[in-house]
Amino acid sequence: MSLIKTDKEIELIRASCKIVANVLTYIKDFIKEGVMTQELDELIEKFIVASGGYPAFKGYGDNKNRYPASSCISINEEVVHGIPGPRKLQNGDIVSIDVGVLKDGYYGDAAYTFEVGEISSKKKRLLQVTKESLYKGISRARNGNILNDVASAIQDFCEGSGYGVVRDLCGHGIGSHLHEEPAVLNYYNPKNRFKLVKGMTIAIEPMINYGTYSIKTMKDGWTTVTKDNEPSAHFEHTILITDGEPEILTKSFY
Ligand code: MF3
Ligand code: CO
Numbered sequence: 001m002s003l004i005k006t007d008k009e010i011e012l013i014r015a016s017c018k019i020v021a022n023v024l025t026y027i028k029d030f031i032k033e034g035v036m037t038q039e040l041d042e043l044i045e046k047f048i049v050a051s052g053g054y055p056a057f058k059g060y061g062d063n064k065n066r067y068p069a070s071s072c073i074s075i076n077e078e079v080v081h082g083i084p085g086p087r088k089l090q091n092g093d094i095v096s097i098d099v100g101v102l103k104d105g106y107y108g109d110a111a112y113t114f115e116v117g118e119i120s121s122k123k124k125r126l127l128q129v130t131k132e133s134l135y136k137g138i139s140r141a142r143n144g145n146i147l148n149d150v151a152s153a154i155q156d157f158c159e160g161s162g163y164g165v166v167r168d169l170c171g172h173g174i175g176s177h178l179h180e181e182p183a184v185l186n187y188y189n190p191k192n193r194f195k196l197v198k199g200m201t202i203a204i205e206p207m208i209n210y211g212t213y214s215i216k217t218m219k220d221g222w223t224t225v226t227k228d229n230e231p232s233a234h235f236e237h238t239i240l241i242t243d244g245e246p247e248i249l250t251k252s253f254y
Contacts, residue, residue, distance in 0.1 A: 003182070004199035005175055009106065010240060013175060013201050017108030017238050017249035019051045019101045024112050025252045031114040033091045037073040040097065041084035045070035048101055056100030056107055056178050065221045072098040072111075072222075079166060079207050079215050079224040079232040080111075091117035094127060096234040100178055107178045109203045110250035111236035122210065123231055129161045130208040130233035131254065137186070137206065138239055141246045143198045148188055150196075154206045155187045164213030166232075169224070171205040174238055196241050201249070205236035 005013065026047050030040055048055050048070065055070030067081075074082035074096040075089070082096070089095060098111035113127055133154045140149040155165050171184030182194045186206045196202075209215070211230035218225060226232050235254070240247040 001176065001180070003173055003180065004197055005201055009175060010199070010201070012104050012106035013108060013238070014249055016053060016101045016103045016106050017110070019048060019053045019103065020099050020108040020110045020238070021250045021252035022051065023047050023099045023101070024097065024110060027097060028114065028253065031089065031095065031116060033089055033117050035089050036086050037075075037082070037084040037089070038086060040073060041069045041071050044097075044099060048099075053101040053103040056102040056109070060178065067222060072096070074098070074223070074232075074234065076231045077226045077229045079209070079226060080169060080234055081222040081224055083220055083222055089116045092119050094119060094123050094231060094233065098234065098236065102178075105176055107174050107176070108250055109174055109178065109236060109238050111205060111234050112254055113233045113235060125161075126163065126208065126210050126231060126233050129158060129163060130206055131235045133157045133206045133208065134204060134235040134237065137204050138237065138246055138248065141196055141202065141204065141239055141241060143196060143241055143243060145196050146192070147182060147184060147194045147196065148192045150204065151185045151192060152188045158206065158208045164209040164211055166207035166209060166213050166215055168215055169207055171203045171236070174201050174203045198241050198243055200241045201238060202241070203236055203238045205234060207232060207234045
């Protein structure tokens with residue numbers, strides 16, 4: 001399996017990413033106080049299937065622990081991988097919705113953290129900085145650059161704003177598998193000298209905590225939360241490395 005995709009493969013990844021982008025645009029209007037996260041998940045699954053895709057996260061994992069839903073929905077201090085359920089969104093919540101689609105053997109993956117009603121200025125700034133860090137990272141994802149260029153752009157901006165950059169989870173290459181090489185870290189690591197080359201497709205996904213970067217996994221085996229219980233934000237795009245500006249394959253309203 002080559003990390004450099006053929007034109008044919010890129011077209012298939014592009015198609016899956018387009019569905020992901022459409023799902024996030026569609027679900028945006030349903031983010032309201034009182035809605036259960038499992039209702040959102042049901043809408044997401046129906047939309048993906050109606051678009052000719054399969055929800056990539058459903059059944060992900062091994063026999064000991066398979067992810068049970070079509071999306072990850074993570075509220076406030078939940079970082080990522082929140083399992084949709086009967087919990088209702090409340091005014092002031094921030095809610096990350098992460099969606100993956102498989103179609104014709106290729107994947108797309110993106111996430112956005114939404115505001116529910118009126119949120120605190122503390123949360124608003126966290127969302128703004130995290131979203132901007134994603135675009136700062138994307139802008140460094142160019143042919144010939146190394147992954148540390150992307151990581152440092154994200155890390156310097158977020159830590160400069162006083163936030164914690166999650167260490168235990170990262171972005172990833174994507175293609176005929178949801179998670180491929182390379183691991184796309186959001187923090188500088190001297191070993192992280194992987195060179196980006198035109199034709200690679202990667203998912204960049206900063207997970208940024210208001211406080212400490214430390215996280216833990218809940219007893220459900222999936223949901224990760226901040227150790228200090230402070231809120232966390234998550235934005236993700238799947239992108240294509242080109243000759244010049246990277247192409248955002250999951251581009252939608254953000
Ligand atoms: N966007 C996340 C990731 O790329 C979602 C994975 S959820 C899982 O890792 F259920 F598939 F693990
Ligand atoms: Co991802």
